[in-house]
Amino acid sequence: MFKYFKEKKQKLLRFLFGTFSFTALMFAFQACYGMPERPFETVVQGKVTDMETNDPIQGLQVSSDIGFTTTTNEKGIFIDPIGLRTIYEWGEYHITVTDIDSTENGSYETFDTVVWALDFTQPIELQVKKVSDAQ
Numbered sequence: 186m187f188k189y190f191k192e193k194k195q196k197l198l199r200f201l202f203g204t205f206s207f208t209a210l211m212f213a214f215q216a217c218y219g220m221p222e223r224p225f226e227t228v229v230q231g232k233v234t235d236m237e238t239n240d241p242i243q244g245l246q247v248s249s250d251i252g253f254t255t256t257t258n259e260k261g262i263f264i265d266p267i268g269l270r271t272i273y274e275w276g277e278y279h280i281t282v283t284d285i286d287s288t289e290n291g292s293y294e295t296f297d298t299v300v301w302a303l304d305f306t307q308p309i310e311l312q313v314k315k316v317s318d319a320q
Contacts, residue, residue, distance in 0.1 A: 231309030
């Protein structure tokens, strides 16, 4: 009878130890790698200004590798024409600003930058440099 209780006690302890060990392992994994991130929806928007004067610039093309291309308005503001966009991948995204109206508002250098996915949740501020007249 004593042997029976001893075996039951050992099985119970093995079960508890195994369960707690697995749970501890899962917490360690989560601490190292984090929880899987979910997609989120956002409206990608921002403003493009002159680097020296901080004035808004109209007529610049803004594009990103998340799949949009748009043009800045008279206030230098751009908005993704799709509207609400779902961002599936967490990581870096490239944004390119290109002067497409040549000298109508002055000539500006092409500007490339990298933003993180979460940066899209608020308006993105971009500054571009005017092409010098000496070139």
